[in-house]
Amino acid sequence: MPARVHLQPSFSTSNPIPREFSLGGANASPKLSDYYDTLFAAFGPQYWWPGRTPFEIIVGAILTQNTSWSNVELAIQNLRRKKLLTPGAIEAVSFGRLAALIRSSGYFRQKAKKLKAFVRFLRAEYQGSLAKMFRTPTRALRDQLLGVHGIGPETADSILLYAGRHLVFVVDAYTRRILERHQLAGPKHSYEDVRLFFERSLPPDVPLYNEFHALIVQTGKDYCRKRNPRCDQCPLQDFLPERTPPAS
Numbered sequence: 562m563p564a565r566v567h568l569q570p571s572f573s574t575s576n577p578i579p580r581e582f583s584l585g586g587a588n589a590s591p592k593l594s595d596y597y598d599t600l601f602a603a604f605g606p607q608y609w610w611p612g613r614t615p616f617e618i619i620v621g622a623i624l625t626q627n628t629s630w631s632n633v634e635l636a637i638q639n640l641r642r643k644k645l646l647t648p649g650a651i652e653a654v655s656f657g658r659l660a661a662l663i664r665s666s667g668y669f670r671q672k673a674k675k676l677k678a679f680v681r682f683l684r685a686e687y688q689g690s691l692a693k694m695f696r697t698p699t700r701a702l703r704d705q706l707l708g709v710h711g712i713g714p715e716t717a718d719s720i721l722l723y724a725g726r727h728l729v730f731v732v733d734a735y736t737r738r739i740l741e742r743h744q745l746a747g748p749k750h751s752y753e754d755v756r757l758f759f760e761r762s763l764p765p766d767v768p769l770y771n772e773f774h775a776l777i778v779q780t781g782k783d784y785c786r787k788r789n790p791r792c793d794q795c796p797l798q799d800f801l802p803e804r805t806p807p808a809s
């Protein structure tokens with residue numbers, strides 16, 4: 562895992578954010594480097610993604626949709642115990658058995674279908690080889706993954722960044738919530754708007770993207786809750802814009 566990464570100021574890079582990607586508006590001055598440094602100083606390295614192999618990370622990225630990580634861990638433990646954490650094993654196991662083993666992750670039939678769809682895609686396009694798949698250029702592979710049943714932008718980007726070490730920033734609900742509460746983005750901004758905002762603000766650095774997203778998740782879980790955010794104890798409290806109404 563990376564040691565502390567010192568970011569360059571967002572707007573001093575050779576690739577400044579075009580106005581349309583300055584999500585907070587023309588006068589906004591996002592300081593993502595300060596956010597990162599502050600969060601890293603508060604939480605330290607997060608050692609993401611929790612997974613022993615790229616395939617296990619992919620399985621985790623699919624299973625964690627709409628559920629907590631503790632529920633996913635149980636499902637992954639079951640799959641590991643049954644030696645099913647390989648693309649070939651997931652392809653070969655019956656749908657019913659797979660669904661039963663991942664029951665703890667919720668929506669287990671849907672998720673079993675998604676896992677099956679992913680390994681079918683991997684077989685059809687890359688002869689079952691993750692190494693081959695991850696040699697595909699990032700944009701092309703992202704488009705392919707988004708075409709697989711059950712893989713949306715957040716899951717595709719988690720797979721690309723954490724399993725494949727591709728340069729893609731992962732946006733989740735915590736990211737959006739923090740940006741909106743800090744007036745760096747609004748509800749009208751799409752997933753792609755927010756992703757590009759990070760990618761055009763930050764140096765192109767995979768370990769940095771890895772660590773930053775993990776730190777954002779930690780902030781969201783511990784402080785920036787949907788209801789009753791703990792701003793008074795949050796490491797990011799100094800970044801709240803003045804006269805911001807209390808986050809709700």
Ligand code: SF4
Binds near residue numbers: 790
């Ligand atoms: S808890 Fe408050 S200070 Fe912390 S990120 Fe959320 S809105 Fe900002």
